[in-house]
Amino acid sequence: MKNIFLASLGIFISCLSITAQEDPYLWLEEIESPRSLEFVTEQNNITLDKLSKVKEYQNIYDKSLEISNSTDKIAYPKVYGTYVYNFWKDKDHIRGIWRRSAKDAYIDGNPTWDTLLDLDEMSAEGNIKWVYKGAQGLYPNYNRFLISLSNGGADATVTREFDVETKSFVENGFYIPESKGGATYLDGNTLIVTSDFGENTMTTSGYPRQVKLLKRGTSLKDAELVYEGSTTDVGSFSGILRDGPISYQIVNRYKTMFSNETIVLINNKPIVLEIPDDAVNSGILKNQLITELKSDWTVEGKKYKQGSVISLNFTDLLVGKKNIQLILEPDEFSSVSSISVTKSKLLINLLNNVKGELYIYSFDDEKWKNTKVNAPEFGTISIIDTDELSDQYFFEFENFLTPSTLFLANADDGTFQSLKSLKAYFDGTKYKVDQIKVKSKDGTLVPYFLVTSKDMKYDGTNPTLLYAYGGFEISSNPFYSGTFGSVWLENGGVFILANIRGGGEYGPKWHQAGLKEKRQNVFDDFHAVAEDLIAKKVTSPKHLGIMGGSNGGLLVGTAFTQKPELYNAVVCQVPLLDMQRYNKLLAGASWMGEFGNPDVPEEWEYLKKYSPYHNLKEGVSYPEVFFYTSTRDDRVHPGHARKMVAKMIEMGNPIYYYENIEGGHAGSSTNEQSAKANALMFSYLLLKLAD
Incomplete structure (x- = not known):
């Protein structure tokens, strides 16, 4: 297939290495220039014309849309307090609705969904193709949320404050303009924010390098700077680590994608945790910081091997002491897939020869003990969500030939029950x-x-x-x-x-x-x-x-x-x-x-x-x-x-x-x-x- 538009340029392309100055197609990096979009439109039309004539095309389209729009699909839960929240798309909700049901009704199999936000209506009103990118609730009552919305599916989002009781955005509430980054409630009147705050506040990777505190009623330009990384970093990201009712303000400064300086803000003063910069933290449970090691770490003559999961006494770590316990050391055929925390238990999802296994860990008498969940075998296990107010959690099992099934489980006794399966x-x-x-x-x-x-x-x-x-x-x-x-x-x-x-x-x-x-x-x-x-x-x-x-x-x-x-x-x-x-x-x-x-x-x-x-x-x-x-x-x-x-x-x-x-x-x-x-x-x- 020859492209007349390009062929007319008569440009000779060498098979040798091309420098940026010699690249004749650099203009195609201009994302929305008329010339670039003309090229895109022409190629799209050629491809659509050819492939839409393949005899299987319409059947594949219809089948794929039927599956995506099925009302029998699993409504995946996100638990906040006594409610389950869910984002849902089907033929009547093309861009989707954000909704909630009482958790007990959801577990009983008879959810009473209450629509909170309709993105189709919102998109039509503002003539913007909004895409839902997630929500974070205000602990502990979860009556307000920070909703992240993307224009057309980009990573950069607009963040707006939403009241779930009135089902509306809060008038003069928190608002973060479009940017990569994020915001988290510290309390009802304060956010910890990473965003594009203006000139020289983003890294060369296009992510925020500053962390600020934003008070209700003040503008983003007046937010208080509490941390600043380097322009050459990947970015600095903020959030909350919660250990029951205790919360800690955390900043993760990524110097590279795989080297992360973890900082705890105590009275707005940064304390850098003395742990390996490639370690990955997964939460705090009973004052134990759960950490996965990406390289060997030797402390006081004891080596903790690459891939291991350890815990560190968190309050000791804040003052420079390393009180470490080994939780799990995978063998050569296994690796940690995910780590999650319930109210009082630790869940470790393990891959053993690329097949899922699930373990529950308890921290009692200053020691870690584990039991294996008798979950389905020979497939993939995914932790869907945990409940910070209980030891209930949701997990999913699937493999190539077995439709996905959502389970409700109890980390206290290892039991679980099937809630919903996809149709075959x-x-x-x-x-x-x-x-x-x-x-x-x-x-x-x-x-x-x-x-x-x-x-x-x-x-x-x-x-x-x-x-x-x-x-x-x-x-x-x-x-x-x-x-x-x-x-x-x-x-x-x-x-x-x-x-x-x-x-x-x-x-x-x-x-x-x-x-x-x-x-x-x-x-x-x-x-x-x-x-x-x-x-x-x-x-x-x-x-x-x-x-x-x-x-x-x-x-x-x-x-x-x-x-x-x-x-x-x-x-x-x-x-x-x-x-x-x-x-x-x-x-x-x-x-x-x-x-x-x-x-x-x-x-x-x-x-x-x-x-x-x-x-x-x-x-x-x-x-x-x-x-x-x-x-x-x-x-x-x-x-x-x-x-x-x-x-x-x-x-x-x-x-x-x-x-x-x-x-x-x-x-x-x-x-x-x-x-x-x-x-x-x-x-x-x-x-x-x-x-």
Whole structure:
């Protein structure tokens, strides 16, 4: 597919490394310039025209929208006091409603939902496409909330104070203009705020570096400065750590994404906690600060190993004393997925060979003791919410073939009961799941999940979709998707979820094996899985497609530029692709701890070896890639995808491109937009792989 608009420019693109000054597509980084949007509109129209004609397109759209709009889906709870709050979207509430029900009625299975805020009405009144981004309540009565709202799905939000009794925004109440950052109640008349306070108050990553106290009735410009980080930090973020009725004001100063200085404000004076800067704090329980270690830590001759969960006596720590207890030390096959706190218990969600296990820890007689919850096995466990007033909590279980089920549990005795399950959108009994390990280039065993029909033939003809992420210590866990099942598996597809390095499946070491100069390990792992699928005759290059978003978009972008012969379809979503300029675009500078700094010659040396934008070569036959991004993505700049597309077209490589005008980094803001994205992407995959 040739693009007449670009071809007329007659620009020759070298396959050599491009400097920013030589980049002929720099103009595509101008997000909303008429020229850029003309390019976007033209490509959108071409892609929509082609893919909407695929025979499966309308059925995929209808099925995806039916699933998203289903009134039988789970209304996930957020507990504040005696109420459960929920945000809900369906065909009658396109942008959604924020609502609540009495907690007892919700648990009994008969919630009495009371709509508090209707975003469709609000959007129509103000002619702004509002997207709900969360709410924080005023402890302990929760009669007022700080509502975060985004214009079109961007990360930057407007924060407004809302009264749940009157179901209205508070007249002359707290208001924080659009910015990245956040606000938390200290009391009914005071907020602790991070925001764009004006000139020189944001970091080079685009996040706040100042923390202020905002009193009711005063303007943001008059807020009291209580902490200030550096311009070169990722950002400073504030909040509250609560230990029962006791609360502490916390500032987290992220010098990099993985090095965090934790500061406690006592009478507005900062106390820096003497803990490793890569440790992650998860709350306070019975004066014990719960901390997960990302590297070994030796204190008074005793070594606490990387990946361990420890607790520190918090009041001792505030005066420089380290009274430490070991809670959990994972083995080489396990890692901590999440840590949560109820009124009196600690919940640790563990991954064991990428399968969930749940443990309850009690701190009695100055010692930690645990019991394992007899939760469902061979899938993913997610803590949905805890109740600070009791030891009740909610968790979810799912796997590739089992619809998600929400459970109500009691951490006091380990019991739980099913509250709600998704309906089965496809017949899971026809399929099976295998977990396989393959050797990567350096000999490391890398696991992947293989989801196939029980009667699949190993003849190399199966349309196969390989998905992975591989970054930021984020694990890729088994999940249930009615859309994947009904439009991919039911159409003869095979699905692969690869647990490559860079993620958190086996703890911090798994992540750190893919950092910076070690990034090629991530790509080698991905290639190894693809080659194993081909060797086992699950599929062949003609029938193998890959998918990834954000960092996963970088992954698949690198995969098809390094080994184009392996893949016949590539879905590259909201991707990073220009690794020479990524740190200058939106939030890109915050990721230098993950990828490296391209402005440092030694680090550009390894970045340029895989940067997809710089490794496209003339005369190479690449897959016909589908790029998907969003104009309103203020995290990963849409210029990455735009420039890659422009360069590929000029080099004579046909592509598909679709840019949703709103949606932010999630790509879509409404169920209709999500259904359209699914219809485009799965139609493309069936078109390329199922013939």
